[in-house]
Amino acid sequence: MxxxxxxxxxxxxxxxxYLGAVEARLSRAIPAxxxxxxxxxxxxxxxxxxxxRALVAIACGLLFRGPEEALLDVAAAVxxxxxxxxxxxxxxxxxxxxxxxxxxxxxxxxxQATAILAAVALVNRAFEILAGSRSIPAGARGxxxxxxxxxxxxxxxxxxxxxxxxxxxxxxxxxxLESIHARKTGALFVAAARGGAIAGxxxxxxxxxxxxxxxxxxxxxQIVDDLLEEEGDSSSTGKKxxxxxxxxNFARIxxxxxxxxxxxxxxxxxxxxxAQLGRRAAPLTDLAYxxxxxxx
Amino acid sequence: MxxxxxxxxxxxxxxxxYLGAVEARLSRAIPAxxxxxxxxxxxxxxxxxxxxRALVAIACGLLFRGPEEALLDVAAAVxxxxxxxxxxxxxxxxxxxxxxxxxxxxxxxxxQATAILAAVALVNRAFEILAGSRSIPAGARGxxxxxxxxxxxxxxxxxxxxxxxxxxxxxxxxxxLESIHARKTGALFVAAARGGAIAGxxxxxxxxxxxxxxxxxxxxxQIVDDLLEEEGDSSSTGKKxxxxxxxxNFARIxxxxxxxxxxxxxxxxxxxxxAQLGRRAAPLTDLAYxxxxxxx
Numbered sequence: 001m002x003x004x005x006x007x008x009x010x011x012x013x014x015x016x017x018y019l020g021a022v023e024a025r026l027s028r029a030i031p032a033x034x035x036x037x038x039x040x041x042x043x044x045x046x047x048x049x050x051x052x053r054a055l056v057a058i059a060c061g062l063l064f065r066g067p068e069e070a071l072l073d074v075a076a077a078v079x080x081x082x083x084x085x086x087x088x089x090x091x092x093x094x095x096x097x098x099x100x101x102x103x104x105x106x107x108x109x110x111x112q113a114t115a116i117l118a119a120v121a122l123v124n125r126a127f128e129i130l131a132g133s134r135s136i137p138a139g140a141r142g143x144x145x146x147x148x149x150x151x152x153x154x155x156x157x158x159x160x161x162x163x164x165x166x167x168x169x170x171x172x173x174x175x176x177l178e179s180i181h182a183r184k185t186g187a188l189f190v191a192a193a194r195g196g197a198i199a200g201x202x203x204x205x206x207x208x209x210x211x212x213x214x215x216x217x218x219x220x221x222q223i224v225d226d227l228l229e230e231e232g233d234s235s236s237t238g239k240k241x242x243x244x245x246x247x248x249n250f251a252r253i254x255x256x257x258x259x260x261x262x263x264x265x266x267x268x269x270x271x272x273x274x275a276q277l278g279r280r281a282a283p284l285t286d287l288a289y290x291x292x293x294x295x296x
Numbered sequence: 297m298x299x300x301x302x303x304x305x306x307x308x309x310x311x312x313x314y315l316g317a318v319e320a321r322l323s324r325a326i327p328a329x330x331x332x333x334x335x336x337x338x339x340x341x342x343x344x345x346x347x348x349r350a351l352v353a354i355a356c357g358l359l360f361r362g363p364e365e366a367l368l369d370v371a372a373a374v375x376x377x378x379x380x381x382x383x384x385x386x387x388x389x390x391x392x393x394x395x396x397x398x399x400x401x402x403x404x405x406x407x408q409a410t411a412i413l414a415a416v417a418l419v420n421r422a423f424e425i426l427a428g429s430r431s432i433p434a435g436a437r438g439x440x441x442x443x444x445x446x447x448x449x450x451x452x453x454x455x456x457x458x459x460x461x462x463x464x465x466x467x468x469x470x471x472x473l474e475s476i477h478a479r480k481t482g483a484l485f486v487a488a489a490r491g492g493a494i495a496g497x498x499x500x501x502x503x504x505x506x507x508x509x510x511x512x513x514x515x516x517x518q519i520v521d522d523l524l525e526e527e528g529d530s531s532s533t534g535k536k537x538x539x540x541x542x543x544x545n546f547a548r549i550x551x552x553x554x555x556x557x558x559x560x561x562x563x564x565x566x567x568x569x570x571a572q573l574g575r576r577a578a579p580l581t582d583l584a585y586x587x588x589x590x591x592x
Contacts, residue, residue, distance in 0.1 A: 030450075037450055037458040088416065093408035112389035113461055116412060117454045120384065123416065124449030127423050131441035142437040145427035153420030154326075154333055158413045162333040165409055 011286030014059055018072075022054045025072040026079055029125055040110040040118035041125070044083040047101045052221065052291060053078045053188055057196035059283045060210045063274075066200025069135035074195040077126040077148060082188055084119035084126075085157045091115065094165065095247065123152060136199050144195055151191035160184025164247055172248040178219065180248060185225075186218030193217075209273055210284075216270035217288050223263040224292055226250040232296075267292040307582030310355055314368075318350045321368040322375055325421055336406040336414035337421070340379040343397045348517065348587055349374045349484055353492035355579045356506045359570075362496025365431035370491040373422035373444060378484055380415035380422075381453045387411065390461065391543065419448060432495050440491055447487035456480025463544040473544050474515065481521075482514030489513075505569055506580075512566035513584050519559040520588055522546040528592075563588040 023046070030041045054075035061071035090097040090105040091112060097105050107115035130136070130144045150156060160183030167180060193214035197207045230251040251259045270288040274281040319342070326337045350371035357367035386393040386401040387408060393401050403411035426432070426440045446452060456479030463476060489510035493503045526547040547555045566584040570577035 035455070035458070036462070037455055041450065088412060091409070091412070093412065113387070114458060116384060116387070116389065117458050120380075120416060120419065121449040121454040123419060124445040124454070127445040128442055128449065131427075131438045131445065138435065138438060142427045142434060142441070145438075145441050146424050149420040149423040149427065153417040153424065154337065158417040158420070159331070159333055162331070162410060162413050166332070
């Protein structure tokens with residue numbers, strides 16, 4: 001996969017400028033106390049992560065000069081539901097994973113009951129953040145909540161995970177796989193991108209452009225994830241699951257070379273979707289290529 | 297426990313008038329399709345229930361002449377998170393219950409993974425309903441979402457359930473028990489009452505009155521639940537749990553007679569909280585006495 005135009009610099013700048021603020025906002029989202037629920041929520045949310053969804057939200061919001069505090073609230077909400085979804089995916093009844101981000105999975109550290117409650121509490125905290133944000137225009141808060149709730153629920157992560165659990169890992173058709181991951185992974189990237197744009201008061205046409213960007217980006221992201229899972233070992237991916245054999249995997253179904261080629265095409269398609277938005281879209285283009293080239 | 301003033305008639309009228317509409321609104325909240333996630337969500341939400349929280353929301357909203365459609369949306373959202381909390385409480389890692397509302401628990405019917413995903417999807421559907429309601433004034437939607445999210449999360453149901461799981465069933469102090477159930481049961485009754493009042497554009501003083509009502513009602517409700525659990529068998533309560541021995545129970549700690557007396561006092565206190573609101577509050581008073589006298 002070749003690097004896109006201007007890859008590197010503008011995204012690195014964005015990332016350098018905002019990653020610290022994202023981590024601070026996430027830490028502030030779950031005040032530290034000594035209850036096991038609070039500790040589990042913090043462990044799930046603050047363990048080291050790429051913060052890809054947060055950066056998508058911020059980059060999309062900055063395109064339209066959205067206020068930084070509002071974008072950080074959207075970013076925190078999206079990362080909170082993402083952290084919740086990882087904790088749930090890792091449960092023994094789901095992927096039965098023992099390692100996540102290089103550390104013991106949440107249920108290994110805190111027990112299943114606490115891991116489940118922490119995940120549900122994180123989802124609720126996400127909605128508290130959005131609905132209670134003073135930086136987001138009042139009229140936009142309801143829309144942000146409705147869109148994020150849809151992205152997490154039956155039409156999004158939950159529905160995608162259920163379909164993934166029911167899928168035939170050997171015999172799944174490519175279109176089934178796309179449908180699963182459009183919900184399981186794509187919906188949250190789309191919510192992040194739209195959330196940033198909505199908080200930035202973008203026009204409907206502009207929101208549509210970042211939506212198409214995020215759909216392509218999300219699918220490319222999942223294919224690269226699947227490639228890394230197939231190629232890699234847990235020391236680079238930081239993941240270890242007993243149950244992953246049941247999951248439909250693009251790399252396994254398409255073969256690594258084809259999967260890699262499709263991820264490249266989707267990344268280029270993502271870049272084209274935001275090209276119309278001009279030079280300010282450079283961080284989004286760079287971000288797409290960075291995520292496609294990642295090794296973990 | 298003696299019946300309160302005017303018990304029966306005004307609540308029965310309210311219940312007769314609105315229960316059908318509540319059930320219809322709940323059914324509309326989860327369109328039937330043949331996916332297992334959708335079937336599990338419908339099974340959790342539409343199994344026969346008292347709809348006590350829905351009726352609290354509606355009765356509180358009608359006090360201030362809130363529009364019926366708005367109150368039904370609030371009622372549906374509250375019942376959706378309540379159904380989710382029951383599905384989670386019953387999981388093997390929590391109360392390990394096999395029977396709920398006289399039917400096999402959700403995880404028994406659909407498996408643990410689907411039960412967990414259905415619960416999370418129901419919580420998200422609740423926020424979709426509130427944030428997307430056209431009947432609720434736009435300015436109130438954000439507040440309703442923020443308050444419900446708080447009631448479900450760390451400060452509410454999730455935190456209360458975690459504290460309950462960690463409690464010492466034999467040695468818990470009364471104040472611990474009150475703190476657990478203020479979050480586990482009370483928070484959602486309070487959210488229902490406040491939600492109805494907010495959707496009905498009540499004043500802050502009026503919202504505070506129904507809040508105090510709901511706090512007393514919620515605690516009385518839990519004590520009666522505990523009494524029924526201690527006295528009853530699963531054929532009347534419709535519940536059967538292997539793990540309930542670990543749960544702190546008012547009747548067990550206080551003794552049945554004291555617990556019954558306290559439930560009576562709390563019910564009378566609830567009635568006093570809304571007495572200032574005049575004759576229109578009669579359904580709320582009746583509802584409190586009905587719930588205190590229930591046998592299942």
